[in-house]
Amino acid sequence: MKKVSVSLLLFFVFSITVFAQQQYRRPVKPTKNVIVMIPDGTSIGVVSAARWYQIYNKLGGDNLAVDPYLCGTVKTFSSNAPIGDSAPTTSCYMTGMPQQTGNVAIYPVADPENDLIPIDPAMAYQPLPTVLEAAKYQQNKATGLVVTVEFPHATPADCSAHYYARGKYEYIASQMAYQNLDVMFGGGNSILTDDIKQHFKNTGTTLIQDDIKTFRSFNGKEKVWALFNERELPYDLDRDPEVIPSLQEMTQKALDRLSQNENGFFLMVEGSKVDWSAHGNDAVGCITEYLAFDKAVATVMDFAKKNGETTVIVLPDHGNSGFTIGRRDLKSYNKATLDDLFKNVSKFKKTGEGLERILLKSKPEDFKAIFKEYTDIDLNEEELNLLLSSKNYKEADYIKVSNSVNMGSSIINIMDSHTYFGFTTGGHTGEEVFLAAYHPNGDIPVGMNTNVEINQYLCAALGLKTSLPEMRQEIFAKHTDVFKGMDYTIDKSADFPVLKVKKGNVTLSVPAFKSVVYLNNQPIALPSVVVYIDKNDTFYLPKNLIKYLE
Known part of the structure; x- marks a missing residue:
């Protein structure tokens, strides 16, 4: 064990204290409502492609809804690694403390050889209050989460639960239910337990399960959970709008409910499956998932500007896949037309996963016709043989799709080969992510912010009187x-x-x-x-x- 001098130890402890308690670098006027929007795993290349796709397909002008509010970048990282996982990165946005892979709003274990910030070993595993909890506990604000994955997935869990392993759904789901959220919209019906359902009855919480009509007609003031599907929701391109609401629709419903609270509210909206598409290297999935998120951004910004008392911050938690417009085999890239780059992808009517679901239920002799119907691709013999040789190998883990020989990856490889989009990996990447914000007084974060500074900004926008470290000592x-x-x-x-x-x-x-x-x-x-x-x-x-x- 290395020896540490007393003076160095004192400096170390002092640094930890300063790190945990420092304020945001610019004055921020507190607002009644604070909304955080996270397109999970969205590298800037996805945003650019989505914008061009929208232009090419005449879906709503030359700009995305987020464009007028772009104001900087965010350096997002784990406590001991520059490339972050969703659990520690959003946990840092919520708590102010960078954490290790898998950590959900909890103090990390020290990793002296690799830590990028001061870590107090004695604090390991300590639950850390989140800005959502602070809004509820200190200010009696309404709180809500809207996602397109199962409700205890990493990002929503980071806002409302605490554990060192993000996959421990039974512990995380219970905490989220017992947080008494005013709104929880997303997926995950199979994760609900009898105890959770009983708690909802005890607290007068309305539970809506796979019932879009009841969801759409809900206009009450009680707490409400609306969950669709057993786990995650389908990709937006594959979604049946008569069965599953869009992220935009769920966001609007959340705003309608939360804005009834006279003390204001805190809301987190996640475009969860941009990340899943990127893991699978599914270009059309990345693009259309981001566009679905951008529609939710439009809804939120419209609300914020009309309301006049709302701060909005939009930012990914990390990059993913190294998505690019342009690839090694694109000749004369500087002469490639919009048609060259976006004609084929614009014909895709399903994501790779959506097409996989159809093919797995179909006869091999129908594969060519089905592929043509949904992608306008005429499969050659090599492509058809790739599908036939992999059709019985379905990768269950969305993070590993791009790295395994399965029906899903085979479909995506064929689809992507007919475009000029590139990917460097099937995992997360370490580049900075975009930052966008709206504040009624213009008090927005600009330039390059760290994930720690984002937390400081959120605390300032909420106007918290008790710091998160002080609140930790209380609860x-x-x-x-x-x-x-x-x-x-x-x-x-x-x-x-x-x-x-x-x-x-x-x-x-x-x-x-x-x-x-x-x-x-x-x-x-x-x-x-x-x-x-x-x-x-x-x-x-x-x-x-x-x-x-x-």
């Missing part, structure tokens, strides 16, 4: 500190661990990953969730719980 204190010297045990026999603290004839039971505790079996609602970390066998909970035992 995520260690149970060993709160109940020091008292008689307590951790019961791990149930689905979630339960902390039981006894004093005389009084027993306080604290279930993990919920916001309800029980005093002698009588429920008490909390304003924040309780988190349990098995790595250190620690509950993180409101420090004022001790009052029930005093």
Whole structure:
């Protein structure tokens, strides 16, 4: 182990404190509402291609809805790596602390050889409050999430849950339900548990499942969850509008509900599957998913300008795939016409995944006709044989599609080969991402901002009186500190661990990953969730719980 001098250690601790508490670099007037919009995994090449695709197909002018609000870039990174994963990058936007791959709004474990920022090893696994939680806890604002993937996926989880592993859906989903969000629109019906559904009944939360008519007619003031599909929603190009609402429609419905709160609201809208398309190297998927997101941007900006009390910030969480307009085999690239570049892709009526779903249910002798119908591509013998040789190999993991020999990747390879779009990888990339913003007073972030500074800007736009580090001490204190010297045990026999603290004839039971505790079996609602970390066998909970035992 390397020795560290006392003076260096003190500087290290001081740096951590400054890092966690510094304010945004320019004055920002707080607004009643704050909206964050994230096109997940969107490299700038996707935005450029979407703009040209829109122009070529005469879909609404020469500009995207986001264009007038572009104001800079964001350097987004993990605590120990320049190329980020969705979990740590959006977690940093939400908490102000860069984190490691897989981390959901939680303090990272120290990695001394690679850390890009000061890390306090003693803070490992500490849940960190998010701006969504701060808006609800400190200001009694309404809160909402709108996504096109299953609701506990990385980005929405980063706003409303805490754990060191993004894939632990059972822990993350429970926290999200017990956050008592005013709005949750997206996918993931198969993830709901009986306990979550019962909690919705207990809190008067309306649950709408695979019912677009009820969703569209909803105009109530109660909390509402509307989920479609078992997991993620289909790509926009493959979506049946009579079954699944668009991201724009869900965003408008969220604004209608959240704007009824007299204290304002915090909303996060994610164009989730730009990222999935990029992982699969599906060019038409990237383009059309971004355009679907851009329509939601138009809806939000229209609301913000009419409302006059709303801050909007639009930014990806990281790049993905190295998407380019132009590729190695494009000769005389500087003479390639708009028609050369966008004619073929504009004929694609399905994404690679959408076409895969059709082909997997079809007879091999029909493949040529089906491909022609949905892409206008006349398959040659080599392409047909590629499909026939891979049709029984379907890659389930969306992150690995571009790197495996499966029906999906074979379809995408054929489709992309008839365009001039290029990809360097099937994974995330480390370039800066675009930044766009709207503020009624013009107090927007400009130039290059880090992901940490984005969090500082959001805190300033909300006008938080208590800093996130101070709030952490209030709602995520260690149970060993709160109940020091008292008689307590951790019961791990149930689905979630339960902390039981006894004093005389009084027993306080604290279930993990919920916001309800029980005093002698009588429920008490909390304003924040309780988190349990098995790595250190620690509950993180409101420090004022001790009052029930005093």
